[in-house]
Every structure is written in C-alpha cells, then in structure tokens.
Amino acid sequence: MAVSRVCLHRFSLSISSIPPYISHLRPRIRHFAAVSASSHSTPNSTSTDITTTPPPSPRPRWKPMCLYFTQSLCTKMDDLAHLNAFSHTFSEELNINAAADMKHVRPQQFDHFLVLDLEGKVEILEFPVLMIDAKTLAVVDFFHRFVRPSEMGEQRINQYIEGKYGKIGVQSVWHDTAIPFTEVIKQFEDWMAKHQLWAREYGGHLNKAAFITCGNWDIKTKIPEQCKVSRMKTPSYFMEWINLKDIYLNFYKRRASGMMTMMRELHMPLVGSHHLGIDDTKNITRVLRRLINDGAVLQITAQRNSTGSVEFLFENRIR
Numbered sequence: 001m002a003v004s005r006v007c008l009h010r011f012s013l014s015i016s017s018i019p020p021y022i023s024h025l026r027p028r029i030r031h032f033a034a035v036s037a038s039s040h041s042t043p044n045s046t047s048t049d050i051t052t053t054p055p056p057s058p059r060p061r062w063k064p065m066c067l068y069f070t071q072s073l074c075t076k077m078d079d080l081a082h083l084n085a086f087s088h089t090f091s092e093e094l095n096i097n098a099a100a101d102m103k104h105v106r107p108q109q110f111d112h113f114l115v116l117d118l119e120g121k122v123e124i125l126e127f128p129v130l131m132i133d134a135k136t137l138a139v140v141d142f143f144h145r146f147v148r149p150s151e152m153g154e155q156r157i158n159q160y161i162e163g164k165y166g167k168i169g170v171q172s173v174w175h176d177t178a179i180p181f182t183e184v185i186k187q188f189e190d191w192m193a194k195h196q197l198w199a200r201e202y203g204g205h206l207n208k209a210a211f212i213t214c215g216n217w218d219i220k221t222k223i224p225e226q227c228k229v230s231r232m233k234t235p236s237y238f239m240e241w242i243n244l245k246d247i248y249l250n251f252y253k254r255r256a257s258g259m260m261t262m263m264r265e266l267h268m269p270l271v272g273s274h275h276l277g278i279d280d281t282k283n284i285t286r287v288l289r290r291l292i293n294d295g296a297v298l299q300i301t302a303q304r305n306s307t308g309s310v311e312f313l314f315e316n317r318i319r
C-alpha cells in the first residue's frame with residue numbers, strides 16, 4: 001500500500017454512476033456496470049444512461065481504467081460506448097512524454113522495474129504490477145489480479161470488500177474476478193516467464209529486474225504473511241526490493257512519508273483513486289520516472305536472508 005497521511009484528492013469525472021439495481025440486469029450490462037462503478041466516488045448517486053456517449057470536450061477526458069481489461073478479462077473491446085467510457089491502455093497516462101526530458105538520466109543496473117503496490121491489510125486483496133523499461137521508462141506490460149482471501153468466511157469477505165473498495169465503487173468487479181493468492185502467484189510466475197524476468201526451473205532472483213515499492217511493507221511484511229496464510233513458501237524473487245521512499249530520501253535529501261507526499265513535493269497531480277492498487281502503481285511509476293529523469297540511480301534498498309530477517313542497505317532510510 002502506498003501509505004500517506006495527506007488527504008486524497010480525486011479527479012472529477014464526467015460520467016455518472018450506475019444505480020444499485022444494475023446488478024439485476026443481464027450479465028453483459030453487469031460487466032459494464034461493475035467496471036463503471038469502479039471509477040466513481042459516489043456509489044449511491046442516481047441516474048445514468050449507459051448507452052450515451054458523453055459530449056466532445058476540448059481536451060482528452062481522463063477515463064477510469066477498465067478493471068476487467070487490466071486482468072485480461074474484458075469482453076467488451078468491440079463496444080464503442082464501453083471504450084469511450086473506460087481506458088484500455090496505460091499509454092494515455094503513462095507513455096506520453098515518458099522520455100521527454102532525459103538529459104540528466106544515468107545508466108541503471110537493471111533492464112526492467114516491476115512497480116508493485118499491494119492492497120489489503122488482513123489478507124492481500126489486490127496484486128498489481130507495472131513492468132517498466134529502465135531505459136525508455138515506458139510501460140512494457142502489466143499484471144493485475146484481485147485476490148480472494150483464503151481464511152475468511154463469505155460474510156467477512158463481503159464486509160471487508162465493502163469497507164475497502166465500497167467507497168471507490170470497485171466491489172462488483174472485485175467479486176466478479178478475485179482468485180486465491182496461490183493462483184495469482186502461479187499466473188504471475190507465468191507472466192514473468194513470458195517476459196524472461198524469472199524462470200520457475202531456475203528459481204532465484206529476478207533476471208536484470210527489481211521490484212519497486214513505496215515502503216517496505218509490501219514485500220518485507222505482507223508477502224511472507226500471506227504466504228503463511230496460503231500455506232506456501234515465500235517465493236525466491238521476493239528476497240530483495242527497492243523502497244522508492246529511501247531512493248527519494250537519498251537523492252533529494254528530503255523525507256517523504258508516502259506516495260502522496262512525494263507527489264505533492266514534485267507538483268504531480270494524482271491519477272485515479274488513491275488505494276486502488278493499480279492506480280497507485282501508476283502514480284508510483286510517475287514518481288520513479290521523475291527520479292530517473294532527474295538523475296537518480298536505482299539500487300536495491302533491502303534484502304531478506306535465508307533465515308527470513310531483512311537487512312536494509314541504505315544508512316539513511318525512512319523508518
């Protein structure tokens with residue numbers, strides 16, 4: 001989680017919310033409704049026309065991400081109204097001007113960065129990763145899954161999801177798509193193998209790549225905790241990572257408690273919803289990109305040894 005003590009600011013959207021009765025409509029509409037709901041801050045607001053295309057605006061309108069698309073599950077790629085309402089690419093937000101100002105850029109030790117931002121305090125609920133080319137800073141690919149807790153009853157899951165995702169309206173898509181953590185890890189390893197980032201048969205660290213997180217919590221604490229709950233060994237590629245807050249501290253000589261503080265100090269507006277993991281990975285990527293463009297060299301900041309204890313490699317770090 002990209003934790004911050006700063007109030008969150010949301011972009012206002014020009015499409016209206018889906019009323020509660022939509023869940024009784026036929027599956028095709030439900031798909032749309034759930035994705036629509038994923039973008040709205042006021043789930044209880046009324047009136048909508050899901051077939052109407054919004055009037056043209058003078059500049060490109062920000063669109064919420066289709067959260068079925070991010071999980072390779074969108075079945076509406078030929079539906080114009082759906083495509084008009086929801087983004088089905090990362091390039092609009094992240095690849096424009098990726099390499100706009102690279103005169104201070106220094107060579108990196110890695111070919112790729114994997115920006116990871118887990119959500120879920122009790123058990124992991126969301127596992128989003130953006131794969132960034134370390135030279136061009138473009139988004140190469142992404143992996144995103146909602147995760148179903150393994151040790152909770154249905155009623156508790158429903159309360160947990162309502163509390164976590166209800167206010168940003170993504171509970172329907174979560175219920176439609178969430179799968180167990182063990183299955184997420186299996187699919188994630190297949191995805192990494194496809195990109196030659198890691199291979200099951202060799203094990204060990206990532207291949208010329210490093211995880212980027214905002215804080216140590218994600219990989220130091222939550223991954224081993226979830227692995228224990230899911231009765232699996234902590235995978236070998238989760239043994240080292242880069243905490244962007246420590247890079248930020250050592251490069252700019254300023255302490256930032258979280259993603260929102262870094263973004264505020266760098267005069268970057270928030271994209272999407274804070275604490276929707278896939279949106280947080282985009283915002284962390286924008287901070288990462290700025291650091292690299294300003295001349296930072298990304299180095300591993302923490303390592304876990306075979307006994308499970310973690311060593312921090314930077315003297316100056318956020319505690």
Ligand SMILES: [Zn+2]
Nearest residue numbers: 066069074076
């Ligand atoms: Zn879609």
